[in-house]
Each structure stands twice: as structure tokens, then as C-alpha cells.
Amino acid sequence: MTPAQEPLLQVEHLRVELPTRRRTLVAIDDVSFSIMPGEVLGIVGESGAGKSVTGAAIIGLLEPPLRIAGGRVVLGGRRIDDLPYEQMRHIRGREIGAIFQDPLTSLNPLYTVGRQLVETIRTHLDLGPEAARERAIALLGEVGIAAAAQRIDHYPHQFSGGMRQRVVIALALAGNPRLIIADEPTTALDVSIQAQIIALLKRLGRDHGTAIMLVTHDMGVIAETAHRVAVMYAGRIVEIGPVRAIVDAPRHPYTVGLMDSIPRIGGVRGRLKQIDGAMPRLGEIPPGCAFNPRCPLVFERCRRERPELLPSASGAAACWRFAEEGARAADG
Amino acid sequence: MIAFVIRRLCQSVVVLLTVALIAFALFNYVGDPINNMVGQDTTPAERVALRHELGLDQSFLVQFARFVGHAAEGNFGLSYQEARPVGQIILERMPATLELSFVAALLALILGVPMGIYTGLHRRSLLSQAMLTTSLVGISLPTFLIGILLILVFAVMLGWLPSYGRGTVVHIGWWTTGLLTISGWKAIILPAITLALFQMTLIMRLVRSEMIEVLRTDYIKFARARGLSNRAVNFGHALKNTLVPVITITGLQLGAIIAFAVITETVFQWPGMGLMFIQAVTFADIPVMAAYLVLVGFFFVVINLVVDLLYYVVDPRLRIEHEHAAGG
Incomplete structure (x- = not known):
């Protein structure tokens, strides 16, 4: 990556709201990040932190009544969050591919995988039925399905879970997109297969120069795969930066907690650490820093004011401790 | 298989x-x-x-x-009332009932399925709300009342359509059809609507709820995420997945249409098997009643068999299991 390169995707101050009968809840609040071409960005956080909603907002498939209430999504210099449905449709699959969590339910049970692939290919690329079928077979081979020329005429239920996720990846790649949003792509799979799928994603991203936004709650997967990582908590990014820096020296107390809760081979034996308490539900987010009730390092200011992302040497973290440190450094 | x-x-x-x-x-x-x-x-x-x-x-x-x-052998003895073979009487009456049932079922499907799709896709639209409210009428009003109301409006007040009978029929071998004459078509409109209304609302509500169910599934979300057109998603992917329950209910309802034509045929004096059955009941013409019962049972059984076979056409999961079973 050269510094002069333009980011492929820019998300700026994205805000997603959930209007309810009584009041409007904020699902995503002021989320900004960018992805460079070919880069793997990990988005990590607990269930309900807003990771998947961020992904859905980018491809314009938020489930009503969820809606984008502010901010911009820019893909390759073109604003896409305000496009009409029909124009956005040509971006989905063609520019941005998507992979969902559960491969068992992601494929239409009534059609062969070949039919679903050919349909997707012909939606986006100007190919005849024969050429589309050839591309479909090539894609299946590329995602590691043996005897692709025969398997193409099989129905989804004739594939195992791991194989179906490979088919899903082939479908996401069908339109040759520049970005793939992978929402928990390995969560529903056996541990032994998870590693294969992650390795496949990494290889395909590298081979095709496809950027990947990898949404997961598994810090281990991120550490292996991503170039940069954004940690989300209660609808906001609390820390973002290069994956090595964050894994080696997490700054936000929540990230520290996440890192401590990963079991390590060869580490000191003992109970795994956990973060006490649970993430607040939408509408019950406390004033100040959303993490303050669970934070071991909480002090007065955290309960009053909400910290913004403050840049540091390697990335940025939204925590008052660094503001105080910065202020002290400036004073002294 | x-x-x-x-x-x-x-x-x-x-x-x-x-x-x-x-x-x-x-x-x-x-x-x-x-x-x-x-x-x-x-x-x-x-x-x-x-x-x-x-x-x-x-x-x-x-x-x-x-x-x-x-x-x-199709021999149900002699009718007490007419002293003729029952099989012969039924054969004379069957075309009228089958034509009426067929037209009613077609009407119910042709209107019910698109209305179900529309109300399933546009749940909040005013037209959907209107259709759903109207469909309550179809479900709650008894058939004979709808028939009488239709006669009152279109036959008595407006005088557009005949209130009874089958119009002019044409003989094709032993089969008689009213579908080749204008008066036959005019005569079939009101009874067919009467018979179809309940089925249509049922099919509409069924298709609607199935569509809503299927549209929530992951494979529909994934199809949208792949940028497929609305038409491909809604009709190619969603509609086909709603078909299995719709075929089941439609099949059973076709049997019900034939069986419950009794009331409609009585209201419109439609010279079919239903009217024959009612007349047979009045005269305690047991051979006719017995033959009618067996025949309706036969229709139900045949329709169910066809429905079961259609599952295999629609759902590949059933086909494959049986191929495996046959192979192993």
C-alpha cells in the first residue's frame, strides 16, 4: 500500500437509528473508519455492539425500522448511502460482496448451487449462459470444491456446512467485487473448518486484491487475519489501529479486557479473565463513556463526559485516561 | 419413488x-x-x-x-327415485360440477396468489390493507348468503346475469359443457364467484403469510446482498419456497370445492352432482347418496396423491432422499 492510495471505503460519522413507539434508539453512533484496497479490516465486539448493523448499513440492507440517520458511506469516491434501491442493487454483489454467518441457511434450498451462481454472475457480468457456467465452475474450484464440474449441479443440502460456506464465498465473489463484508463467516462452523475458511478468505483477498471487512466476536480470528482492527462497544468504535499494535498493547480498558479473555497456549495457567457485567442494551446506555460501569479504571470524568476517539501513536482509543495523560504530558 | x-x-x-x-x-x-x-x-x-x-x-x-x-365397476345400482342406473345419473351430472369447480378453483388461484404476493410484499400499503379487510368478508360470510346477495345485485337489480341454471350446453360425447356458449359463460360467473370467494381469500392469506415468512429467511437476505433484481428475489427465490404449503392447501381445497359445491349448486339451481345429492337426500335416494359419498372420497384421494407427487417436483430435498433410498 502506498500512502498516496485513496481509501476504497470511507465511513464517516455513520449514525443508525431504531425508531420505537416511545423514542428513537441509537444503534450506531458516530462511527468512522476507512478500508484501503486489498486491506483486511477486522470489526470486533460483543453481540449487540453494532458490528453487523454497520455492515448492513454499508450495503444498504438495514432491516426496517433501522435506518441511517446521519453520516456518509463513500465507496471509491462515490457516495452510496443515499442511492436509490435500484442503483444500490448494482453495487451489491458487483462492488461489495457479502458473506453471512450461517451457511446452512444462506443458500436457497430449491435451486442447485450452479443455478444460484449463474444467476448472480449474469446479474453483474455481461456473460452468456455457457460462459457464466464456466465461470461458476472456476469459482467453485477456486474456493476449494473438488470435482466442481459435477458438484455445480448439486443442491445445497448435498453439501456439508463447511462446503456450503465455500459456496457462499464463491457467490460473494461471483461479481468480482472490490470489497467483501464477511459477517461472522466462521461462527456457525466447526473449529477445525473455521481455520480453513479463514485461510481461504485471506488467500482469495490477496489473489483478487479484494478488501475484506471481517466482522467477528473472535479476537483470535482477527489477530490471524486482519491488517487493522476496530473494536466496537455499544454502537461506537472505542479503539482502532493496526492489529499488531492492538494485540500487543491494547489501550482502551475494554480492548484490554477482550485480549485478556482469549485463552493462550503456553500462557500462565489459571482462570481466564472475564469482563464483569454485560454490555448495556440499546436505550440503557449510561451517560459519559458507555463502558464506565464495567471499567476497572473508571474515574469521575468517565461518568460525566463521553470520550471521542483520541489519536495515539499507533491508532486511536476513546478513553479519558489518554486525554489526561496527554494533558499531563503537555503540562510537564 | x-x-x-x-x-x-x-x-x-x-x-x-x-x-x-x-x-x-x-x-x-x-x-x-x-x-x-x-x-x-x-x-x-x-x-x-x-x-x-x-x-x-x-x-x-x-x-x-x-x-x-x-x-x-362404477355400478351403484338403481336410483330409487328415477329407477335408472346411478352411474348414468352421476355421469350426466358430473360435467356441470367439475366445470363449476374447475372455474372456481382457477378463479381462486388466479386472483388469490397474486393478491397474496402483493399483500406479502407491500404489507403497509393501503391496497394491501383494503384487500385484507375485504378478505375478512370472504372468510366470514356463509356461501349461501354471498350467492343470494350476488343474485340480488347482478340478476335481480341489474339484470346482467342469469340467476339459475347452466345456460346452453354443448354435448361432446357423454360430456356436456357450458363453456362453449356465451349463455353458459354468463351462467357460470355468479356461482363460480360464490364458490371461489372463500378459497380465494384462504389462498391469499396463506400465500401472504408464507411470503412474509420466506422473505425473512437468510437466503433471501443473501440473494438481495448479491444484488439480484427484486423480481428475481421475490418471484424466483421467495415465491417458489412458498409453493409447498400452497400446493397442499390448494389441493385439499379443490376437493372441498367439489364437495361443498352442494350449497352453491342449490342456491343457483346448478344441475350438478351437489344438487343431485340434495334432491337424493330429500327422497332418501340412498344409492345416489352412497355413490356421491364414494365419488367425493375418490376425488379427495386422487387429489391428495397428485399433491404428494407435486412435492417431488417442487422440492429437490425429497427427490434426492429417495434417489439415495433407491440406490442404497
């Missing part, structure tokens, strides 16, 4: 035998056929002779076996 068909055929035979038993039991429990056939001045000796001649003095099982044997 073949094993499945054979198994279903065996089940069908059991069902039909049960229906036949009930139909046959009518002979013994609904009135005395001899009383219906003879005049008041017949002597007891003549009655006994007639009873013997008709085989009514034999044991229940023998009579039932004979009934089933004859029924299998």
Missing part, C-alpha cells in the same frame, strides 16, 4: 374402503329402501319377495362386499 406411490395407493384404498363402509351403512340406517320403492297397497309377501330379489335379506358383510365389488 415407486415404492412411495405404491404405499400411497394402498393407503388410498383403505381410505376409500372406509368411505364405502360409511356410504353403505346408509342403506341400513337411513329409512327402508323397500318402503321408498313400493306403493302403499303392496302386500307383505310382495315386500319380502322384492327384498329377496334386491339381495337386502343377506348378511351385512355379503352385502358390503357386493357393494364394493359393484362400486369398483
